[in-house]
Amino acid sequence: xxxxxxxxxxAVEADDRFIVELERFQGPxxxxxxxxxxxxxxxxxxxxxxxxxQFVRLIEGVEERLSLEEAGEFLEMAATLVRIKAQMLxxxxxxxxxxxxxxxxxVRRLLEYEFFREMAYTLADAEADRARxxxxxxxxxxxxxxxxxxxxxxxxxxxxxxxVSLPAPPVRTPHRAPVRPVTVDEKVDLWLRALKEKxxxxxxxxxxxxxxxxxxxxxxxxxxxxxxxxxxxxxQERHFGTLWVYRGEGDEDS
Amino acid sequence: xKATRIVEAVLFASETPLAPAEIARASGDxxxxxxxxxxxxxxxxxxxxxxxxxxxxxxDGYQILSRPEYAPYLERFDSVTRTNKLSRAALETLAIIxxxxxxxRLDIEDLRGVNAAGVLRxxxxxxxxxxxxxxxxxxxxxxxxxxxxxxxxxxxxxxxDLPRPEELQIALRSGE
Numbered sequence: 001x002x003x004x005x006x007x008x009x010x011a012v013e014a015d016d017r018f019i020v021e022l023e024r025f026q027g028p029x030x031x032x033x034x035x036x037x038x039x040x041x042x043x044x045x046x047x048x049x050x051x052x053x054q055f056v057r058l059i060e061g062v063e064e065r066l067s068l069e070e071a072g073e074f075l076e077m078a079a080t081l082v083r084i085k086a087q088m089l090x091x092x093x094x095x096x097x098x099x100x101x102x103x104x105x106x107v108r109r110l111l112e113y114e115f116f117r118e119m120a121y122t123l124a125d126a127e128a129d130r131a132r133x134x135x136x137x138x139x140x141x142x143x144x145x146x147x148x149x150x151x152x153x154x155x156x157x158x159x160x161x162x163x164v165s166l167p168a169p170p171v172r173t174p175h176r177a178p179v180r181p182v183t184v185d186e187k188v189d190l191w192l193r194a195l196k197e198k199x200x201x202x203x204x205x206x207x208x209x210x211x212x213x214x215x216x217x218x219x220x221x222x223x224x225x226x227x228x229x230x231x232x233x234x235x236q237e238r239h240f241g242t243l244w245v246y247r248g249e250g251d252e253d254s
Numbered sequence: 255x256k257a258t259r260i261v262e263a264v265l266f267a268s269e270t271p272l273a274p275a276e277i278a279r280a281s282g283d284x285x286x287x288x289x290x291x292x293x294x295x296x297x298x299x300x301x302x303x304x305x306x307x308x309x310x311x312x313x314d315g316y317q318i319l320s321r322p323e324y325a326p327y328l329e330r331f332d333s334v335t336r337t338n339k340l341s342r343a344a345l346e347t348l349a350i351i352x353x354x355x356x357x358x359r360l361d362i363e364d365l366r367g368v369n370a371a372g373v374l375r376x377x378x379x380x381x382x383x384x385x386x387x388x389x390x391x392x393x394x395x396x397x398x399x400x401x402x403x404x405x406x407x408x409x410x411x412x413x414x415d416l417p418r419p420e421e422l423q424i425a426l427r428s429g430e
Contacts, residue, residue, distance in 0.1 A: 026343055027368035073368050112365060115419060119349035120342060122417060123408055127340065130409030132322035133310060137269045139331040 022058070022065055028077030029113040031058065036110070043110060046103055048088055052081040080106065182215055187222030191232065195247045203234070203243035257284055261292040271315030271406060313405035313412070338407075347373045348382060348404065352416060356386045356397035374398065382407060 025031040035054055036043055056078050063071040087102035187206075194201050206219045223245065226232040233246040264272065264280045274289040293309055293316055300308050307320050320328060340348070347370055350362050362370045377383045386399035405412065 026346060027366060029367040069369055077367065109365075109367075113367065116346050116349045116353070116365060119353070119416075120345035123345045123349055124340075124342075126408040126410070127345075129322065130407065131339075132325035133319035133409065134325065134328050135269055135317060135319055136266075138320075138328060 022062060022074070026117070027070075028055075028074045029110060030117065031055070031074070032077065033110055033114055033117070043107055046107070048081065048085045048103060052078075052085050055081055182218050184218055184221045184225060187215075187218045188226060190219070191222055191226055191245070195232065195245065200235075200244045200246045203245050255281075257281070257288055258292040258295050260284065261289055262296055265293075265296075265309060265316060265318045268317065271312040271317040273315040276315070310409070311411045312409065313402040340407075341373075343368075343373050344377060347377065348400070351377075351383055351398050352400050352404070352413060353419075355399035356389075357399075358389055358395040358397055360395060362398075 022031070025034065032051070032055060035041075035051055035058075036046060041047065041051070059074045059078060062074050065071075066074070084102045084106060191206065194206070203223065206223070207216050223232065223234075226248070227234055230248045232248045235244045235246060236242070260280050261277055261284075264277045274286040274293070277289045278284045278286050297309050305321075306324050307318050309316050310319050343366075346366055347362060350365050351357055354361065354365075359370050359374060362374070374383070378385075381401055381403045383398050383404065384401050385396045387397040388394040389397055400413070404410075410416070
């Protein structure tokens with residue numbers, strides 16, 4: 001991946017009429033540079049009066065179009081240009097050195113900015129080139145289809161017809177769902193009935209099957225009760241292995 | 255096991271660039287230098303066999319990436335990384351930091367003539383720049399520099415890969 005040679009064409013856009021969108025520019029230096037480069041003006045001999053006039057005209061109403069801070073940046077540059085213009089009008093003394101041209105500081109800033117502006121284009125090219133080299137994992141794993149995105153196989157009319165026919169939703173009042181009462185005795189019967197058909201059943205078989213906690217608790221208590229009575233025997237072959245429930249000797253029902 | 259193949263396996267399994275020293279961890283009798291040698295061999299091999307991928311140097315490390323001519327085919331698939339193009343403001347700011355680091359926010363704002371706070375925060379969040387130091391003097395402002403991810407993002411091996419100012423030859427282009 002070698003960096004390509006910088007292209008100059010993009011920095012200078014040839015348009016002789018300055019109908020520009022301020023938002024397109026990266027601030028006042030960018031705009032100023034655009035004015036200079038697009039008119040083929042010698043940057044070391046900027047016609048300040050002309051450029052100032054163009055610049056001020058372009059940023060007219062800037063405070064309505066940009067944020068206060070961004071507008072301030074353009075206005076500050078306008079003020080700088082006006083100040084340089086005024087300095088240029090002052091009679092020049094012969095003993096002044098050439099680098100004391102009132103424009104020199106602005107020119108230095110413009111050239112410096114232009115270098116980085118150009119570099120940004122070089123970086124953009126490098127970025128695009130890098131983006132064409134894809135790493136492993138670039139293609140995302142296939143996702144399971146999202147149910148909510150599946151098309152509804154129903155026309156709007158069908159839907160509305162059903163919606164209209166429905167009674168108004170009842171006013172919601174909080175209510176307590178009745179818990180079906182269950183007793184230890186009922187669970188005892190269940191255990192014994194199961195053991196009548198089978199010699200042994202896994203303990204969790206009865207614990208897993210209940211949707212509500214109360215059933216599981218009662219099942220558990222029933223098993224304890226039966227074990228105490230000697231109606232069932234419990235066996236486990238190893239730690240955390242399956243706990244088996246067997247018919248016990250003391251089971252009076254068998 | 256042949257060193258070349260070990261290095262190939264490590265590079266194949268990685269989704270980010272790996273430095274030779276990191277790759278060398280794969281085997282007790284592999285040195286960073288041998289890794290470099292193996293990479294050179296692999297590069298040549300892939301070139302000769304016209305493979306769809308190649309090993310590219312990125313920052314301090316190496317990574318297997320698909321060759322650019324296959325990008326159009328890969329782009330037909332869903333991917334997360336499609337939208338990571340940087341804005342012009344971000345690119346200009348990065349250019350300044352790359353050349354002037356360590357550099358303060360004020361210096362950057364001076365060079366671009368616009369506020370840089372938002373752009374800097376964004377670049378920091380993306381891991382392309384980091385605070386590398388504090389300047390002496392009033393308020394001891396933070397100084398920014400580019401990161402390894404910056405090099406990766408632009409496919410650079412080091413900052414030396416950036417064109418030197420005199421190569422650009424823009425400064426005096428219309429002044430002569």
